[in-house]
Amino acid sequence: MTAPAVPYAGLATRAVALAIDVAIAHVIVFAGGAILALVGSLVADIHLDTIARLLAAGAWITVVGVYFVLFWSTAGQTPGMRLLSLRVMTRNGEHPGVTRSIMRLIGLGLAIMPLFLGFIPVLIDTQRRGLHDYLAGTVVLYAGLEPPPAPQPAPARAPSPGRLRTPG
Amino acid sequence: MERPDGRDVVLGVAYGGAQAGLAVARIALLPLRVALRAPILGGPLRRAERDLAHEGSLVRERVRVRLEDAGGELLAAPELERAADRLLAGKLTDAVGRSLAEHRVVERVAAQMLATADVDRVIGALLEHELTERAVDRALASPGLERLVIRVLESRLVDELTEQVLRSPEMERVVEHIATSPQVIQAVTHHTQTLGEEMIADVRRRTQTVDELAERTVRGWLRRPRPSAS
Numbered sequence: 001m002t003a004p005a006v007p008y009a010g011l012a013t014r015a016v017a018l019a020i021d022v023a024i025a026h027v028i029v030f031a032g033g034a035i036l037a038l039v040g041s042l043v044a045d046i047h048l049d050t051i052a053r054l055l056a057a058g059a060w061i062t063v064v065g066v067y068f069v070l071f072w073s074t075a076g077q078t079p080g081m082r083l084l085s086l087r088v089m090t091r092n093g094e095h096p097g098v099t100r101s102i103m104r105l106i107g108l109g110l111a112i113m114p115l116f117l118g119f120i121p122v123l124i125d126t127q128r129r130g131l132h133d134y135l136a137g138t139v140v141l142y143a144g145l146e147p148p149p150a151p152q153p154a155p156a157r158a159p160s161p162g163r164l165r166t167p168g
Numbered sequence: 169m170e171r172p173d174g175r176d177v178v179l180g181v182a183y184g185g186a187q188a189g190l191a192v193a194r195i196a197l198l199p200l201r202v203a204l205r206a207p208i209l210g211g212p213l214r215r216a217e218r219d220l221a222h223e224g225s226l227v228r229e230r231v232r233v234r235l236e237d238a239g240g241e242l243l244a245a246p247e248l249e250r251a252a253d254r255l256l257a258g259k260l261t262d263a264v265g266r267s268l269a270e271h272r273v274v275e276r277v278a279a280q281m282l283a284t285a286d287v288d289r290v291i292g293a294l295l296e297h298e299l300t301e302r303a304v305d306r307a308l309a310s311p312g313l314e315r316l317v318i319r320v321l322e323s324r325l326v327d328e329l330t331e332q333v334l335r336s337p338e339m340e341r342v343v344e345h346i347a348t349s350p351q352v353i354q355a356v357t358h359h360t361q362t363l364g365e366e367m368i369a370d371v372r373r374r375t376q377t378v379d380e381l382a383e384r385t386v387r388g389w390l391r392r393p394r395p396s397a398s
Contacts (some may be wrong), residue, residue: 004395010379018372084372123386126394142376 007145008128009086011119020080024114025067029060042152065105072101085143100136107132 033056059133071078076095077087088104090096096104111118118131127139203209204217234332242248255261294300307313309361333339346352386396 010376012378013372013375017374083368084375123383124390124392128383147316 002166006128007141009084009140009142010128011122013084013086013142014122014130015119017078017080017084017086020066020083021068021078024079025064028067029063032063034058045136065102068105068108069098069101073098081140083131087143089141090137096136096138100138104132104136104138107135110135147168 019160068078071081072088073096075082076089081087088096090100107130122128122130125161127133129139133139200213204213383394
């Protein structure tokens, strides 16, 4: 396999990884829901009212959110990202923490809601960052490829002795 | 006490006489031996001895040739043929066969041959021989063999044999053994894993190509070339 030109992951690879992750998360949600429904049907005749539906929706959001936050903050990659050899990192080269992962999740939701327009910057940005990456301060890399070193700030120039003004 | 047989007595007398004759001959030839060692008579006598030895060897050769000729004539004689025919037609053949079977002669001979002969080499030489190859080629090319094979394959015997083999407990054991064999499981797992890895690698390669293509296209529309990686 030829190495990509840049270490930052592009739109198609990230989209496939996201699709795999969403599928896995939904399998977990549906499996849990099916088990709960089975138990409920065995125990009593339960009908979902509005509150129960809201609770179910909340549980869905929680499971999906926990899935992403847990994997980003602990392993730096979700199962889908692992399959496609992707890794999410902060600009310092570390795994994002829980707070940053939650920020990224919120950003991901915001990027998806307007018909995935939040992903358009990936095509333009030099580091291929989406809206959620901007918000969380993260980048997504092809695993095994190091990002180019961040530009170091220029050291402060020491004042020349001739310019030193002695009080006097 | 039993009386001795007259013929044995005659034989004993003849044997004793011969021994006595030999002893007398040795004594009679003693002067000759002494003469052979004598310096004056020794030379001519040794020459005479060599001449006699030469004559003797010629006679021996002639006798051998005669004997061979006589043997050839004897073997080619129709009388011998008739005698052999009578022999084989008689009870002796049955007796020999019974005896061979009773004493397991064939098995013993075969065992000895297998134990002593280099069977692998013999079989190898036989298989590599040109005549064997030609015979096999002729057999394979013959329409008779083809017809025979077709008849065997089309016969009910093959179906029944297959059914019998498939239904046999041994076959079930073999299948079970193969299915639960760690080597087979390992090979299947390895191949499945390899197939999965290849598929994922292929998807990865294609998506990365699409990544580059999509970015290049959008940047082309916006007239914003990608800055170099360095």
